[in-house]
Amino acid sequence: MKMWIKNSINPGKQKQEKMISGMYMGELVRLALERFTKEGLLFGGKGSDMLFERGRFYTKYVSEIESDPPGVFNNLREICEELGLKHATEQDYINIRYICECISRRSAHLVSAGLATLLNKIGEKKVTIGIDGSVYRFHPHFHNLMMEKIKELIDPSIEFDLMLSEDGSGRGAALVAAVAARLKKENSYRAIPYDYFIV
Structure with missing residues (x-):
């Protein structure tokens, strides 16, 4: 290599x-x-x-x-x-x-390790992560691989979800963050915009 x-x-x-x-x-x-x-x-x-x-x-x-x-x-x-x-x-x-x-x-697990570290550090109990990129969008198993590995690595009390940012990495993440800010006021639910660039 x-x-x-x-x-x-x-x-x-x-x-x-x-x-x-x-x-x-x-x-x-x-x-x-x-x-x-x-x-x-x-x-x-x-x-x-x-x-x-x-x-x-x-x-x-x-x-x-x-x-x-x-x-x-x-x-x-x-x-x-x-x-x-x-x-x-x-x-x-x-x-x-x-x-x-x-x-x-390996790719999914490396991404998941970074996200799990962030989730554990932030300590929020409910989190949505906005993700963009062609691998996450088109690979048939990438979402499930990430879900499984993140669950393995985070505090079991944390609930999380992965959401595809449809509108491009910057705009999509901003949209997820804006929606999350509103939901936080209404339901104490928070989202982390995470730009995951995969070309």
Whole structure:
């Protein structure tokens, strides 16, 4: 992964963002696939020019791959064909999906750890978190992964919810905050606007 760090935007900076955001998630998967292919663990050791091209495995592929039900590889088969990997086997499909799931889960857990720390620090008993970003919006399991991990990490007395900010990160978070301020007056309910940028 040192090569990825060297080739990323602002090398050595924004390290957490590079582990969690949609701008980088597809490339993380591609690098894992490239490494396992070169080690002979995927595709019989035979990759493709597109697989080995930086930035060619898009983050939307991760969401599409994980959108298929377990054991079904319709989206993944199409993606492999698009990447020149028509020789991929069913075992390759299983392994690729597992790699995507690992990187998605790590991303969701890292985001959740930050939010859980904030929730525990603030100490409010009822909180709504406004979230924006394409991974949260389109990934089929990201919301549930975050809900599960945050529950695991916060004080059990805290009630929270995650809400998609529909109008863009800044405006969406501002809207959630405005609604929360009104609800706080009426029901003692508070929201934390949290700009979660995922491109």
